[in-house]
Amino acid sequence: MRDAAAADTAADDGLTVGQVSTRLGVTVRALHHWDGIGLARPSLRTAAGYRLYTAGDLERLHRIVVYRELGLGLDRIRAVLDDSAADVPGALRAQRALVAERIDRLRDLTAGLDRMIDAHERGPLLTAEQQAAIFGPGWDPDWPAEARRRYGGTAQWHQYAERSASRGPAEWRAVAEAVTDLDRALGDAMDAGVAPGSPEANRLVERHREVFSSYFPLTRRMQVCLGRVFETDPGYAAHYDGVRAGLAAWFRRIVDADARAHGIDPDTATWE
Template identity: 80%
Template sequence: MPDVADTDGLTVGQVSTRVGVTVRALHHWDEIGLARPSLRTPAGYRLYTAADLERLHRIVVYRELGLGLDRIRAVLDDSAEDVPAALRAQRSQIAERIDRLQQLSAGLDRMIDAHERGLLLTAEQQAAILGPQWNPDWPSEARRRYGDTTQWRQYAERSASRSPEEWQAIADLVAGLDGDLAKAMDAGVTPGSPEADQLVELHREIFSSYFPITRQMQVCLGRRFEADPEFAAHYDSIRPGLATWFRQLIDAHAVAHGIDPDTATWQ
């Protein structure tokens, strides 16, 4: 605490500079009786004494520790107040806030990492969850292509809070859908049929785990499943021609909902 000797007769402005609080705060503390200046000039202006300044320094310390003004008044003025107990209680609250802030900091680190990497899984976890055909470079490639889109931001935000177990659950749903598509194709399910529409809706529901997918966006995905060599190879490895057949299912379902597949856009 600074030396307060020989400081009787300080003005509000001088005290504001010495203590490091605003003049407005000093006026407020004066009004509520927390810290009133003890002296007055002949013209009626209030002046602070050394004792007043010492009290103000103590108020500032307690306020920085997080005590409210009423509690500070009790600590300073109430002889029955258990000051160590009050400070211990405040220390406990500060410890809780520190813990919360550390959690928020860790969450921010994960969010930043997710926006930059996309998938917060090690290469070993990716192989175990997504299969040996998965290329761990794909998330980085996707970041380069789509990092400035709304969908990438949505994907990153979900990825930041998703555990390996949750990714495994999504991978299992995708694998199950692939199996259902193969069975439906073998059974001769045709585009526009109730069975086909159910599969298309299931696909949109599962893939919306990454980011929300509209029916128009699903049409665009269907085109890519058929045209992109990597996607087409995946679906056609399940059943020859599955990529084209599935795209037809998606298009027929879109038409039933008033969407022209030929003009559908990513929106």
């Protein structure tokens, strides 16, 4: 807050708007506005009509600045200054309560920002023990860090991080269970001889895209690229072939067939 002594040297013939603006650290526009609404009008005018503020005007302006910095609105400030019956301590207590609410909201915002930062830097906001319990004993807690090194600059990693920031153990468990159920359904369909391009196979492809969109929005072209990775990457292939022998290759075939039905050439599809 500014020292009230700012008013004590006002000349008898007044100070200009510019001089008051400099002394109190408020804009000329604000002074004109306060004059226009009758909150703080200069007591003097020059022969040419320019505003001049007296020492008394400056004292009132100082009080306005003090209360404004405390967050009071101009109408409340007017009441505090002009209404002899105004409950000034009550007005200040009410303002203090509003400030306390804002502080609480800012603390919540800070916590949310911390979660978002952590999610961008490490993916799921889970301990190693929670990850093992949710994703199974085969889960490697270093995988998210590896994924960030490989894909951290992509839009999909940012989308994944944004979703991770809002998920706790229960939400991640639901995602993991959906993936497990999908793997089981894929294995059962392959065992049953479901043919690529059939309605049942296409429904499974659609289900896969919906489940994996829990991580980030997955387009059909992206899904084709994932199908290639699932078949050729040793880690992914081992996972799917661990569900059923040959499942990685079969899954790629049903994805490619569905893509062709939607006018996409699996051999040239790119990540988009």
